Amino acid sequence: MINVAVIGAGLSGLVVARELTDDHRVTVFEKSRGVGGRMATRYANGFEFDHGAQFFTARTTNFRLYLQRLIDRGIVATWYASFAELERDEIVTQRDWDDDYPHYVGVPRMNEIGKHLAADLDVCRNTTVGKLERESGGWCLSDSGGADLGRFDWVVLTMPAAQTAALAPAGSRLREHCNSARMRACFALMLGFDAPLPLPWQAALIRGANISWVSVNSSKPGRPEPFTLVVHSTNAFADANIDSNLDALAAQLLAETGEVLGENVDTAKFCRLQRWRYANADNHEGADFFVDETAQLAACGDWFNRGRVEAAFTSGFGLAQKLKFGSLR
Numbered sequence: 043m044i045n046v047a048v049i050g051a052g053l054s055g056l057v058v059a060r061e062l063t064d065d066h067r068v069t070v071f072e073k074s075r076g077v078g079g080r081m082a083t084r085y086a087n088g089f090e091f092d093h094g095a096q097f098f099t100a101r102t103t104n105f106r107l108y109l110q111r112l113i114d115r116g117i118v119a120t121w122y123a124s125f126a127e128l129e130r131d132e133i134v135t136q137r138d139w140d141d142d143y144p145h146y147v148g149v150p151r152m153n154e155i156g157k158h159l160a161a162d163l164d165v166c167r168n169t170t171v172g173k174l175e176r177e178s179g180g181w182c183l184s185d186s187g188g189a190d191l192g193r194f195d196w197v198v199l200t201m202p203a204a205q206t207a208a209l210a211p212a213g214s215r216l217r218e219h220c221n222s223a224r225m226r227a228c229f230a231l232m233l234g235f236d237a238p239l240p241l242p243w244q245a246a247l248i249r250g251a252n253i254s255w256v257s258v259n260s261s262k263p264g265r266p267e268p269f270t271l272v273v274h275s276t277n278a279f280a281d282a283n284i285d286s287n288l289d290a291l292a293a294q295l296l297a298e299t300g301e302v303l304g305e306n307v308d309t310a311k312f313c314r315l316q317r318w319r320y321a322n323a324d325n326h327e328g329a330d331f332f333v334d335e336t337a338q339l340a341a342c343g344d345w346f347n348r349g350r351v352e353a354a355f356t357s358g359f360g361l362a363q364k365l366k367f368g369s370l371r
C-alpha cells in the first residue's frame with residue numbers, strides 16, 4: 043500500500059483522493075476549515091451564498107457519468123434559470139436554461155459536492171502545507187508553522203498554479219509549467235434581502251461594466267427562502283484592484299449593481315465582499331495533469347486546462363487513472 047499525500051480538498055484533489063483511496067493510504071491536507079475549494083458556500087446572518095463557482099456544465103462522457111451518481115443521490119441538480127445577457131442595464135438576449143444543455147449546481151448548496159466527496163476520506167483541515175522535502179525515496183511534509191505532517195511516498199499538488207509553484211521544487215518542470223499559467227482574480231459581492239427584488243431573470247451575464255455576472259442565488263434548487271444575489275466583478279477589475287480596500291470596493295460594486303439592475307440595492311440587509319485572488323484560469327496549453335515518476339510527484343487542477351469545474355474534474359480524474367493503473371501499480 044502506497045502512502046499518498048493530496049494537498050488541497052477542492053474538486054480535483056477530492057476526485058484524485060477518492061479514486062486512490064481503495065488501494066492506497068491517502069491523506070488530504072486542506073488549509074481551509076471547509077472542503078470543496080472554489081466550489082464554495084458562505085453562510086452569514088441567516089443568508090447563504092455560493093460565492094465561488096456559480097454553476098457548471100458537463101461536455102465529456104467521463105464527467106457526465108461521474109455526475110450522474112451525484113444527481114442520483116440528490117447532491118447535484120439542474121438549475122432551470124432564466125438567463126439574460128445585458129449590455130450594462132439593457133437586456134440584449136434572454137432564454138431559459140433547460141435539459142438540452144443542463145446547468146448544474148450542488149444541492150442544497152454548492153459546497154455540498156465537496157462535503158459528499160470528502161465524507162469517507164482522511165482530510166486534515168485547517169492545515170496549510172508549507173514545505174515539501176525529498177528524503178530517502180519519499181517526501182516529508184511540514185505545515186506553514188514548520189510542524190511535521192508526516193512522510194509520504196507520493197505527493198499530489200492540487201492547488202491553483204501560483205500556490206502549486208510555491209511548493210514545487212525549485213527548478214522543477216512542474217514549477218516551470220505553473221509559471222506559464224495565468225490565473226485571474228475576481229471579487230464576489232454577496233447581498234441578502236428581506237424581500238425579493240423584481241428581476242426578470244435569475245442569472246445574467248453583464249457586459250460594459252465592472253460587474254460581469256449577477257445571479258439570484260436563492261433561485262437555485264433547494265436554497266432557503268431569503269432572497270440573495272451574488273455579483274461577480276470582471277477579472278480585469280479584480281486584477282487591477284486586488285489589494286485595494288474591500289469596503290471601498292464593496293461600495294463601488296454595490297452602486298454599479300444598482301445601476302445595472304435599475305433597482306435600489308441599498309436595501310440589502312447583508313452586504314459582504316469576498317476577494318478571490320486565484321479565481322479563474324486562462325486557457326492553458328499542454329497536458330491535463332503533471333506526473334514525475336522519478337520524483338514521485340504529481341499535480342492537477344483546473345488551471346491545466348481552463349478555469350472551470352469540469353476542467354478541475356478532468357484534470358483530477360485523468361491523473362487518478364494514470365496513477366491507479368500506471369505509476370502506483
Ligand SMILES: Cc1cc2nc3c(=O)[nH]c(=O)nc-3n(C[C@H](O)[C@H](O)[C@H](O)COP(=O)(O)OP(=O)(O)OC[C@H]3O[C@@H](n4cnc5c(N)ncnc54)[C@H](O)[C@@H]3O)c2cc1C
Nearest residue numbers: 050052053054073079080094095096171343344350351354
Ligand atoms: C468567483 C468564482 C466564480 C467561478 N464561477 C465558475 C462557474 O460559474 N462555472 C465553473 O465551471 N467554474 C467556475 N469557477 C471556477 C471553479 O470554481 C474552479 O475551476 C474549480 O472549483 C477548481 O477546482 P480545483 O480543485 O482545481 O481548485 P480549488 O477549488 O482551488 O482547490 C484547491 C484547494 O487547495 C487548498 N490549498 C491551497 N494551498 C494549500 C496549501 N498550501 N495547503 C493545503 N491546502 C491548500 C485550497 O484551500 C483549496 O481548497 C469559479 C471560481 C470562482 C472563484
